[in-house]
Amino acid sequence: MHEAPGTPPPACPFHPAQGTVVACHRCGVLTCVACLSLSGARGWCRSCEEHSRRGPASRRAVASGVLGSVGLCCAFAPGLLGLALGYAELRSIERGDSPRAGREWAKAGVVLGWMNVLMAVAVGLVSGWMGLSRS
Ligand SMILES: [Zn+2]
Ligand SMILES: [Zn+2]
Numbered sequence: 001m002h003e004a005p006g007t008p009p010p011a012c013p014f015h016p017a018q019g020t021v022v023a024c025h026r027c028g029v030l031t032c033v034a035c036l037s038l039s040g041a042r043g044w045c046r047s048c049e050e051h052s053r054r055g056p057a058s059r060r061a062v063a064s065g066v067l068g069s070v071g072l073c074c075a076f077a078p079g080l081l082g083l084a085l086g087y088a089e090l091r092s093i094e095r096g097d098s099p100r101a102g103r104e105w106a107k108a109g110v111v112l113g114w115m116n117v118l119m120a121v122a123v124g125l126v127s128g129w130m131g132l133s134r135s
């Protein structure tokens with residue numbers, strides 16, 4: 001696209017007088033400071049912010065939390081899967097691709113997943129120690 005010199009930058013749809021200053025970190029739309037919402041170090045436009053606030057937790061977020069607890073109760077493998085899903089979901093929430101409502105689920109999945117790992121290590125150590133003391 002060719003822009004003539006002196007053309008004002010495209011204006012913010014909500015504040016046409018402001019003049020745009022920054023591009024949304026997620027979708028690249030130019031937005032003014034008033035509309036920019038900061039998520040960590042990234043600036044998001046209004047629609048991305050709304051997209052991220054609205055909506056229920058994603059399926060992956062819920063699955064992560066559920067797998068973590070299932071793994072803790074009866075099996076080790078689902079916990080590992082929950083751990084991986086939890087990390088993936090947290091990254092996705094950070095990028096704005098998943099609703100923030102899933103953050104607690106994903107965190108639970110990560111925490112429970114690590115507890116799975118610790119328990120597996122502990123069980124391994126104890127059974128190894130018992131095997132040693134028996135001989
Ligand atoms: Zn604005
Ligand atoms: Zn955006």
